[in-house]
Every structure is written in structure tokens, then in C-alpha cells.
Amino acid sequence: MNKIEEIKNIIKEKILVERLELDDITAEEINDNEALFGDGLGLDSVEALDVISGVEEEFDIKMQGMEEEEIRQTFSSVETLSAYIHEKLTQIV
Template sequence: MMKIEEIKNIIKEKILVERLELEDISAEEIDDNEPLFGDGLGLDSVEALDVISGVEEEFQIKMQGLPEEEVQKTFSSVETLAVYINERLMLNV
């Protein structure tokens, strides 16, 4: 079973920095509670789809069918995304 810190590291390194090719920031510079969209990392809707694909690939969980308000809450920061992934992984045990 993965620890929440491991999940956060995968989100930051594999999904945000590598997959989105964020060249001007390192995984260590991304704050867990920094907004992913808007004033935070400034991701856009195309990058959001890439993040969803990355989460599905890295953690083997499907994210289709989430209501829009749930998506906004889940994807607001690395912290909220990691908590969501952790909950989903625990359901699959």
C-alpha cells in the first residue's frame, strides 16, 4: 500500500513535471497546497486532461464520470488529488 507522500511525489514528478513537461519548475518546488489552476501552477483545461490521463495510468484508477464540482475539488491541489487517489486505492484493496 502506497503512502500519501509517495502518491504526492508521483503526482509532482511523473505527472506534473515529466508528463506536462513543466521545464521551469521542479517537483520539489511544487507546494502540496498550491492551486493547480489559475494563480497557482496555472494549468489549463488541456493540461487538466493530461493530468487525468496521467493519474489513470500511474495509479490504475478510472476518473471518468466524476461530477464537475467533484473534479474541481479533487484537482484543486496536489494535496486534494493525493487524498482522492489514496481513498480510491484503499477501496481497491
């Protein structure tokens, strides 16, 4: 399994399903390109903060200082979020 796929699995299983306690969906049912907010998974602003906290804890990266538009783009789907995390992790190494 490549690094991006590992990141996606952590986002889906540990952050979205377990941390947010999404009981009505499994990690396997979450499409990588499905919107996290609005018409997709339907997450709200409180859950967005929980996702940010989960990302910071799981991947040990800080997400402070991001512009609103960058946040909107980064958190639009599992695909975009995993790409952002992968980029940050490769900068650290």
C-alpha cells in the first residue's frame, strides 16, 4: 500500500468514522472524491474542527495559519486532504 492510500485509510477510519462517530457509514463507503461538507458527507463546522484536531494528532502536523480559501480547498474531500497531508509529511522528512 502506498503512502497516499495509508493516509486516506487513516482519514476515513480513525478521523471520520471513529473520531466523528459516524455510525451510519463505514470507511469503505466513503468515496475519496466525495465532498466532506454540504451535499457529500454533510459535516458541519463543529465536525470540521474535530477533523482538524484529528489530522493534527494522527499525522503530527499543524494546520494553523491557513487562509479560508486554502482550508476550503484542502478539506473539500478525502482526496484533497490526503494530498495536503502527504505534501506536509514529505516536507518534514
